[in-house]
Amino acid sequence: MNQRFNNKVVVITGGGSGIGQTAAVRFGSEGAHVAILDLDMVGAQATQMLIEAAGGNASVYECNVGNAEQVNNVVASILKERKIDILINNAGIAHIGNIEATSETDLDRIYQVNVKGCYNMMKAVIPSMKEYQSGVVLNLASVASSVGIEDRFAYSMSKGAVLTMTYSVAKDYIKDGIRCNCIAPGRVHTPFVDNFLEKNYPDDKEEMFEKLSKSQPIGRMGKVDEIAGLIVYLCSDEAAFITGSNFPIDGGFVTLNN
Template sequence: MSFSLENKVAIVTGGASGIGKAITTRFAEAKAKVHILEFNEEHGKQAVAEIEANGGSAFFHQCDVSDHDQVKSIIDSIALDNKIDILVNNAGIAHVGNVENTTEEDLDRVYSVNVKGVYNCIYAVVPHLKSNGGIILNMASIASSVGISDRFAYSMSKGAVLTMTYSVAKDYLDDGIRCNCISPARVHTPFVDGFINKNYPGKEAEMFDKLSKTQPIGRMGKPEEVANLALYLCSDEASFITGTDFPIDGGFIKLNG
């Protein structure tokens, strides 16, 4: 079955690289009109150009999701000409470290994007969804529900995303707003390659293999696999699903150890 988003308007934050780009590409293929909220202007414009070259419909909005007023202004402007149907909160940043080597500045930086950024987008979009219903899909992580070494700030932030998902789903049941989240394990994105290149020069292949094997299934996930799940959860075929976390983790949570 090919899930359709025809005549749907979708907002995807961080939609120009990695998992976010895979989601915007997949949504455009499913005939959604996609609005990409992205901090990096070059990446955002390139993503739109690629979607349009393949016959899709996409628009770029340069946005810092941690800026409350900017997020609200952009989403309100989109709503002037469109009935918003879908919000995907994908924008996020990572941090490596335990509590002792996580500075206050580190914590604030992660919180501002991964937690406040999700709040800002939900706060701005909910008034536009209440009249006709709609879908909010948040990107959490397996780190939101299991312990991951040296990911203190990141795990904290994704735990907040998970519980925000439950809260929003409960609060807006009567408004026809569905809210779910996806919790990926390690997915092979440019971020992973950059992390390996920076921290393990000369041992890139060895570390890539080692990180891949931390997933019980024996490999990292692909951005397109997460995008396919996102497409289903944002389609009408998933209309009975809300308040649910969907691990996509190669067996990490249930089979590790």
């Protein structure tokens, strides 16, 4: 097994399920110590067990990324033990609705996790990376950050912010040896999708799954291991010449859907 991340420490938010879990296991299998931050401790511990079963090392931390005090305390406790080499801002939540169907409470909730959560983590971790003059930050944006998607007003707002925060951090810290990129997934088949269909289309799950799948020109949803593969690559030394970039991984959604 490739050990690209020997002696590296990876902090990943939302590592208890879906893309975050798969990426965490990939990092662990390639030699990294993975610090898993999540509100779902059952999921986080399951990820930890998967990593350890594969011979890797991991630790778990209960953390609401939208709460700056919690984030600062968790990051401080990690830094007491080890240097943070890589930060993956994966935690995020969704919302469906146009501006009329988006309450102030909805907007605040999305902002708190998707925007402020990303800000809180970078704010807490980057000073240490700057001190060591090295580090990688990888943020999860979305195709919704660059194209219009129906009924995704608040979600698109938040992911647009993630995209532009990525550009700003890449520009501001390039001389400090810190690389910052983001990826923009299209629809990916995760437990979130299954739960969404169960909640909103209990009688038409298969039909809606097919419709959502076909919205990608390639004809299907992405797989979590495909997204995790791009994440791991962009955080490796193989991608040392890449910073300030957004990588669509969407089955042609952005460029071919016309």
